[in-house]
Amino acid sequence: MLAALADHVNRPAADRSLAIQIGLAILGGAAGSGLLLVLPAGRFPVVVPVLIGAATALFAAAPRLRGIRVPTAPGLLLASAYGGFFGAALGVILSALLALGPDTDARRVNARKNILASAATLAAVAVFVGRGLVAWPATATMLAGAVAGGWLGGRIGGRVRPAAVRAVVIAGGVTLTVFYAHRFW
Known part of the structure; x- marks a missing residue:
């Protein structure tokens, strides 16, 4: 009963x-x-490294910035366009944007981020499929990994403390910023 309630709350x-x-x-x-x-x-x-780094810094600072009202719609539209264009660290960018909103539970923010990132990505995929630009063998391999990772993340995410979720998002953002700065600069 408590596990079902905890899942619903998150x-x-x-x-x-x-x-x-x-x-x-x-x-x-x-x-x-x-x-x-x-x-x-x-x-x-x-x-890309600048965008990821800025999003990571924004996500890290979000608890202190929570009182600032940020129009979510334009930010979400731009973040999703970025996701359809490039995609790397879209989750960090969306997490930063959503962390400024009214929901303070990092697990719910993470779940909402996953839903929105999936929607943006599926829309981009539909465009690429429609244009015949998908390498299907590589796509099938990546899809299997993404589904397994998403399922596992969903099972584990609701049981992890919000502070741990925040720490993982920040660590991932810093890692991706350094990786892409090294790669592109």
């Missing part, structure tokens, strides 16, 4: 706000993948 509310956010994530993901198909190659990756 889930984001399936309300109008979530539906709107999913719509924005889909729109942004499709727009970002469309941009990828029309912009010259090699321009965007240079700013």
Whole structure:
């Protein structure tokens, strides 16, 4: 009984706000993948470490910034467009954005982030599939890993303390910032 209650408490509310956010994530993901198909190659990756680093810093500072009202819709649309275009560390960027919102539970924020990142990514995938640009053998391998990781993360995430979730997100963001700075700079 307590486990069922704990699982329910850690889930984001399936309300109008979530539906709107999913719509924005889909729109942004499709727009970002469309941009990828029309912009010259090699321009965007240079700013990726800056975006990831800024998102990580914002996520780390979010508890102290919570009183600041940030319009979520434009940020979500831009973050989802980034996800459709490049995708690396989209979770960190979305976590930073959502951490400024009214929900203070890191596990619910993480669950909402996963839903929105999935929506943006699926929209981008639909664009690429529609254009015949998917390498299916590699995609099947990555999909199997993503599904297994998502399932395992969902099973474990609700049982982990919020402070531990925050620490993992921050550590992951710092690691990705350093990795992409080394790779692109």
